Amino acid sequence: MRSGRAIFRVLLLPGTLWLAVLFVIPLGLVAAVSLARTNIVGLPVYGLHLDNYKSAFQSYYLPVIFRTVEYAGAATAIIGVLAYPTAYTIARFGGRLKNALIVLVILPWFVDYLVRIYAWVVILGDNGTLNGILHGLGLRGSPPVQFLNRPWAVIGGLVYTYFPFMVLPVYAALEQLDHQLIEAGRDLYASGRRVFWHITLPLSSPGIAAGIVLTFLPSLGDFATAQLLGGPDTYMVGNLIADQFSDVGDITFGSALTIVLMSVLLVVILGYLWTGSRRARAVRA
Amino acid sequence: MTSWSWSRRAFLRDAALLSGAGGLLAACGGNSPAARPAAPIKAKVDGDLNYFNWSGYVPPQVIKGFEAEYKVTVNQTYFASDQAMLTKLAAGLPYDIVFTNSAYMRQLIGGGLLRQIPHGELANYGQVIPFFRDPPYDPGARYTIPYGYSPTGIAWLTDRVGAMTGSWNDLWTHKGASGHIYVLDQIEEALGMSLLRLGWAIDSGVASQVNRAASALIELKPMLAGFSTADYTNLENGSGWIQHAWSGDVYIALGKVKDPATIRFETCKEGIPIGVDTMSIPVRAQHPGTALLFIDWLLRPDNSAACVEWMGQANGTSTGNAAFNKLVADFPFLQTSDAILTRGAWKRVPTGSQQQLWAQAWSRVQAS
Numbered sequence: 001m002r003s004g005r006a007i008f009r010v011l012l013l014p015g016t017l018w019l020a021v022l023f024v025i026p027l028g029l030v031a032a033v034s035l036a037r038t039n040i041v042g043l044p045v046y047g048l049h050l051d052n053y054k055s056a057f058q059s060y061y062l063p064v065i066f067r068t069v070e071y072a073g074a075a076t077a078i079i080g081v082l083a084y085p086t087a088y089t090i091a092r093f094g095g096r097l098k099n100a101l102i103v104l105v106i107l108p109w110f111v112d113y114l115v116r117i118y119a120w121v122v123i124l125g126d127n128g129t130l131n132g133i134l135h136g137l138g139l140r141g142s143p144p145v146q147f148l149n150r151p152w153a154v155i156g157g158l159v160y161t162y163f164p165f166m167v168l169p170v171y172a173a174l175e176q177l178d179h180q181l182i183e184a185g186r187d188l189y190a191s192g193r194r195v196f197w198h199i200t201l202p203l204s205s206p207g208i209a210a211g212i213v214l215t216f217l218p219s220l221g222d223f224a225t226a227q228l229l230g231g232p233d234t235y236m237v238g239n240l241i242a243d244q245f246s247d248v249g250d251i252t253f254g255s256a257l258t259i260v261l262m263s264v265l266l267v268v269i270l271g272y273l274w275t276g277s278r279r280a281r282a283v284r285a
Numbered sequence: 286m287t288s289w290s291w292s293r294r295a296f297l298r299d300a301a302l303l304s305g306a307g308g309l310l311a312a313c314g315g316n317s318p319a320a321r322p323a324a325p326i327k328a329k330v331d332g333d334l335n336y337f338n339w340s341g342y343v344p345p346q347v348i349k350g351f352e353a354e355y356k357v358t359v360n361q362t363y364f365a366s367d368q369a370m371l372t373k374l375a376a377g378l379p380y381d382i383v384f385t386n387s388a389y390m391r392q393l394i395g396g397g398l399l400r401q402i403p404h405g406e407l408a409n410y411g412q413v414i415p416f417f418r419d420p421p422y423d424p425g426a427r428y429t430i431p432y433g434y435s436p437t438g439i440a441w442l443t444d445r446v447g448a449m450t451g452s453w454n455d456l457w458t459h460k461g462a463s464g465h466i467y468v469l470d471q472i473e474e475a476l477g478m479s480l481l482r483l484g485w486a487i488d489s490g491v492a493s494q495v496n497r498a499a500s501a502l503i504e505l506k507p508m509l510a511g512f513s514t515a516d517y518t519n520l521e522n523g524s525g526w527i528q529h530a531w532s533g534d535v536y537i538a539l540g541k542v543k544d545p546a547t548i549r550f551e552t553c554k555e556g557i558p559i560g561v562d563t564m565s566i567p568v569r570a571q572h573p574g575t576a577l578l579f580i581d582w583l584l585r586p587d588n589s590a591a592c593v594e595w596m597g598q599a600n601g602t603s604t605g606n607a608a609f610n611k612l613v614a615d616f617p618f619l620q621t622s623d624a625i626l627t628r629g630a631w632k633r634v635p636t637g638s639q640q641q642l643w644a645q646a647w648s649r650v651q652a653s
Contacts, residue, residue, distance in 0.1 A: 042375060060653055127522045127523065231510060232506055240652060246366050247366060247647075248643070248647055249371065249372070253644060
């Protein structure tokens with residue numbers, strides 16, 4: 001037994017090293033930069049300055065934060081509604097095609113995310129495919145319908161991008177679901193709807209919770225979708241951070257914003273872990 | 286040895302991010318490459334060329350011609366913004382030639398990131414027009430050779446809007462174009478333009494002025510389709526009726542629309558923002574000799590004209606500027622002249638506390 005444990009310790013090493021070198025150290029650097037000031041070429045001069053955090057909590061950033069949470073929340077809710085039936089159908093009725101169908105769900109990710117968002121620009125643009133079709137059907141000619149620069153374009157882009165991240169964990173939960181429980185429910189004269197609400201849905205809730213975390217968190221930090229499909233009124237926290245690095249050159253402020261955003265995300269994660277452990281306790285009890 | 290230990294501490298503090306402290310280290314006798322009093326560069330091949338530029342900014346045939354002439358390879362890497370260019374140079378990446386921008390010279394020259402260019406080694410230096418031998422951003426042109434410039438103004442679609450007045454107010458006053466107006470998504474262009482319109486310096490560091498300029502942009506926001514640097518695309522696809530634009534991009538849009546008479550461009554009386562993309566050799570360059578030959582290659586009259594025709598911008602050489610005015614002969618509103626250079630409002634990206642002031646003001650505009 002002891003030697004078996006030792007093996008696991010050794011196996012842990014590469015992953016731990018990877019996390020330490022590529023995650024903890026860079027994160028520490030970001031934290032250090034957030035407390036720094038910049039020199040003439042924009043490089044950090046390290047110190048303990050809190051001005052960047054003071055700037056981060058200016059009231060005029062509040063609308064950006066609310067908007068970001070709103071978009072990410074809306075996108076997550078829509079993804080949930082769309083992804084659950086997808087995952088359910090594949091898990092229940094996929095048969096031998098299950099794996100192929102799951103591959104189809106993640107197939108868009110074989111193409112780079114930015115390229116696919118650009119494709120949406122082409123589809124939704126004023127002179128784009130969709131307006132062309134509308135024009136061809138004689139529904140709306142000139143001026144074209146403005147699809148881009150609208151909140152729904154950004155939320156739609158987020159839904160499109162992160163949809164597979166909900167399907168996969170929900171599918172995994174449904175796939176492992178013990179069918180005898182459903183059969184038992186039916187034997188006890190529960191209707192299909194009651195079986196779903198009282199057996200299937202609660203048992204797949206860990207998958208839903210994981211899906212929410214996997215879609216909500218990246219949506220909160222996303223900037224490419226809002227940058228390409230959105231406009232001046234759809235500016236998200238991710239855009240604010242990205243602009244500090246690529247446009248304004250204020251990497252210290254960008255780092256402070258990153259740390260603040262990560263703290264918020266951490267709260268969400270802790271909430272998820274807490275409900276998870278509560279659920280585990282409930283199951284044991 | 287106190288100075289040594291001081292520089293060593295500075296070294297540790299700045300870890301790998303040394304270039305910015307290059308000047309300090311030089312004073313302390315450190316041995317970063319920036320600190321060595323570099324011998325003047327000789328124009329001779331000393332290796333392949335590591336080239337850092339906007340994507341597609343130099344015509345491929347000119348680069349191929351250079352490779353064939355000098356039997357070297359040009360390794361091209363690109364940046365997506367001037368800020369990204371500055372960040373990479375500051376981090377000490379060893380590019381041999383970089384296409385810098387005049388607005389960043391306080392950072393690039395002041396930060397000790399560029400090497401001096403010995404004009405005597407450039408056979409075609411005589412091509413550079415007098416203005417660029419002593420430009421305001423680089424006295425004596427010791428660090429920069431001009432490559433391309435186009436003033437900023439307002440472009441509009443004549444079939445959508447009329448009665449433009451040659452003032453930056455034109456972005457604010459056309460209520461009928463609401464939702465079809467674009468402002469350039471670049472801090473020095475957007476805030477600089479707003480400052481000029483209010484009668485202040487394009488690079489003002491006065492907090493009240495910068496904040497007022499930002500508020501004016503926020504007042505404009507409800508009328509905007511967006512902040513965008515894709516000015517030629519917006520003009521070409523018709524989504525931008527009024528577009529804060531670079532004249533060079535207007536030329537590109539003119540070449541793409543069916544009827545060029547539908548696009549016009551004006552510069553504004555409150556001030557013409559101007560900046561020039563320049564060629565420079567970073568202090569970390571490992572093949573500065575080849576880089577010098579490359580600069581000379583681009584100054585050669587035939588190549589200079591080819592570059593102008595490729596990018597649709599004047600370039601500050603006598604041959605190139607003549608080629609440019611011939612290129613835009615049909616569009617008198619795009620013609621360049623020395624007056625634009627001498628009277629223009631030269632863009633300067635702020636540093637230090639002024640940079641913070643600008644960054645916060647611009648973030649407020651974006652967030653509001």
